[in-house]
Amino acid sequence: DIQMTQSPSTLSASIGDRVTITCRASQNLNNWLAWYQQKPGKAPNLLIYKASSLESGVPSRFSGSGSGTEFTLTISSLQPDDFATYYCQQYHSYPYTFGQGTKLEIK
Amino acid sequence: EVKLLDSGGGLVQPGGSLRLSCAASGFTFNDYAMGWVRQAPGKGLEWVSTISAGGGSTYHADSAKGRFTISRDNSKNTLSLQLNSLRAEDTAVYYCAKFRYSGGTFFDYWGLGTLVTVSS
Numbered sequence: 001d002i003q004m005t006q007s008p009s010t011l012s013a014s015i016g017d018r019v020t021i022t023c024r025a026s027q028n029l030n031n032w033l034a035w036y037q038q039k040p041g042k043a044p045n046l047l048i049y050k051a052s053s054l055e056s057g058v059p060s061r062f063s064g065s066g067s068g069t070e071f072t073l074t075i076s077s078l079q080p081d082d083f084a085t086y087y088c089q090q091y092h093s094y095p096y097t098f099g100q101g102t103k104l105e106i107k
Numbered sequence: 108e109v110k111l112l113d114s115g116g117g118l119v120q121p122g123g124s125l126r127l128s129c130a131a132s133g134f135t136f137n138d139y140a141m142g143w144v145r146q147a148p149g150k151g152l153e154w155v156s157t158i159s160a161g162g163g164s165t166y167h168a169d170s171a172k173g174r175f176t177i178s179r180d181n182s183k184n185t186l187s188l189q190l191n192s193l194r195a196e197d198t199a200v201y202y203c204a205k206f207r208y209s210g211g212t213f214f215d216y217w218g219l220g221t222l223v224t225v226s227s
Binding site (some may be wrong): 042099100 | 151152154157172178211
C-alpha cells in the first residue's frame with residue numbers, strides 16, 4: 001500500500017498569510033494526487049487533481065505543485081473561508097490512501 | 108447540478124448488518140465509477156470501496172473485504188453498500204462519492220454522508 005504523510009498536522013496562520021502544506025508518498029505517484037478541503041460537519045471538497053490542476057470554481061489562490069513522491073498545496077493569501085482541514089489523496093493505485101490531514105487554524 | 112444523497116445509516120449492534128444507499132442525480136450515472144469513503148469520529152478519511160461504471164469491477168479496502176459489498180443499480184441511479192459483521196471500529200460517517208476520469212480516476216463530488224454507529 002502507498003503511505004501518504006502530510007505535514008504539518010496543524011498550522012496556525014493569519015488572514016493574508018501564504019501557507020504551504022506538504023504531502024509525501026511512499027512511492028512514485030506519477031502525479032496522480034488530489035487535494036481536498038473539509039470543513040467541520042461537511043463533506044470534502046475537491047481543490048486540486050493531477051497534482052496541479054485547479055478544479056473548476058476553486059479560487060486561484062489555491063495551487064498545487066510537485067511530482068514523484070513530494071507534493072505541496074499552497075494558499076497564496078489566506079481568507080477567512082480557508083480555515084479548514086486539508087487532505088491529500090493518491091489515486092495511483094488501490095487501495096486509494098489519504099494523508100492524515102492538516103488542520104489550518106486562525107492564529 | 109450533481110447531487111448525491113446518502114442514506115441508511117443508524118445504530119446497529121456489533122455483528123449486525125446495515126445497507127447504505129446513495130441516490131444520484133444531475134449526471135449520467137452509468138458513465139461513472141462510484142465509491143464509498145468513511146470517516147471515523149474525529150479521524151481522517153479512509154477509502155472503503157469502488158465499483159466501475161458498469162458494475163463489473165469492484166475494489167475493497169482490506170478492512171472491508173469479506174464483510175462489505177458494493178453494488179449499483181444503473182436503472183435507478185442508485186449506489187449501495189451492504190455492511191455485514193459490523194464492528195465498533197466501523198463506526199463512521201460514510202460518504203458516497205463520484206469518480207471523474209482524467210488520466211486517473213479521483214473523487215470529484217461527495218454526498219453529505221450517513222452516520223453508522225456500531226454499539227451494544
